[in-house]
Amino acid sequence: MDSTATDRFDTSRFEASRNRLASLAYRLLGSAADAEDAVQDVFLHWQAADRQRIKVPEAWLTKVVTNLCLDRLRSAQARRERTVGAWLPEPLLDGDPMLGPADTFEQRESVSLAVLTLMERLSPLERAVYVLREAFSYSHAEIAEILDITESASQQHLHRARRRITAARRGGGGEVDPASARRIVEEFLAAASSGRTERLVALLTDDATAISDGAGLTEKLLQFDTAQGIAAVARAGFKPTPAKRRLAGGTPAIHYALVNGAPAILFVVGEQVIGAVTFDITGGKIATVRGIAAPTRLARLAEAWRQDEPDTPLITQW
Numbered sequence: 001m002d003s004t005a006t007d008r009f010d011t012s013r014f015e016a017s018r019n020r021l022a023s024l025a026y027r028l029l030g031s032a033a034d035a036e037d038a039v040q041d042v043f044l045h046w047q048a049a050d051r052q053r054i055k056v057p058e059a060w061l062t063k064v065v066t067n068l069c070l071d072r073l074r075s076a077q078a079r080r081e082r083t084v085g086a087w088l089p090e091p092l093l094d095g096d097p098m099l100g101p102a103d104t105f106e107q108r109e110s111v112s113l114a115v116l117t118l119m120e121r122l123s124p125l126e127r128a129v130y131v132l133r134e135a136f137s138y139s140h141a142e143i144a145e146i147l148d149i150t151e152s153a154s155q156q157h158l159h160r161a162r163r164r165i166t167a168a169r170r171g172g173g174g175e176v177d178p179a180s181a182r183r184i185v186e187e188f189l190a191a192a193s194s195g196r197t198e199r200l201v202a203l204l205t206d207d208a209t210a211i212s213d214g215a216g217l218t219e220k221l222l223q224f225d226t227a228q229g230i231a232a233v234a235r236a237g238f239k240p241t242p243a244k245r246r247l248a249g250g251t252p253a254i255h256y257a258l259v260n261g262a263p264a265i266l267f268v269v270g271e272q273v274i275g276a277v278t279f280d281i282t283g284g285k286i287a288t289v290r291g292i293a294a295p296t297r298l299a300r301l302a303e304a305w306r307q308d309e310p311d312t313p314l315i316t317q318w
Helices: 003-029 032-048 057-074 076-081 105-109 113-121 124-134 140-147 151-168 178-194 197-203 227-237 242-248 295-306
Strands: 204-212 222-224 253-259 262-269 272-282 285-292
Touching (some): 003 032, 003 057, 003 124, 032 057, 057 124, 057 140, 113 124, 140 151, 178 197, 178 227, 178 272, 178 285, 222 227, 272 295
């Protein structure tokens, strides 16, 4: 095989792993843009490597992307950008290959916005062990090889990660019936649009929280920690006004969607997603509401939406 044919063969081997690498990087970083950058860096390492000496390309690529992501998580810039109160995971529309694998509950949960947010409380090593074990089913021996740690250290990191996530998780966890989730979200939208505060409060858990990125116009996230406060904000936020339509660049339609496996509503002008509201539901009530409208956080979701065939909107003209 000549050098050109070898390069093509080696490139095809890398491309066969691209989606898996991107999915791993997204879980580690919580950002699709950063995950794409990490995967591109892996490709450059792959091109520069002596590929004839790489016995198991998948294992080599996994080790490189994991450690590149750890370097990013440990960097001073990342620590500044991911300070508490200023960071949210980047949402992805269901069907995005970056969300895979999704065969088991553990794999789907590991890419939920709730768990991606909770993983910010872990050390970089704890996060890596948790993702490699829970989402990709690597053995502790394999994880030890990837991270250059001992098997016992891998087990300890996993134990601490699970304990911290379980302690911080609000509600009972578990998966929600899709039809029930949609019904609850539609009731929330109807109550917020009509200004029915009592109905909004009834749909929320006693310890519900709401988080908004303020459309990227504020450095800190906006957070509300009482059902009454959330109801008031939702009532005000969902009331359409000429000023809001001017800011949106038109009259949005509101669509139901699944984002990172959770129910969501999307505000869409033309084919452009300008805002997303996601919901964590537990025990038949809403535990967390996240409002995301910063264009940088919605870039990949918006692109996926343009290529999708959406259902009939819940509200045609908001």
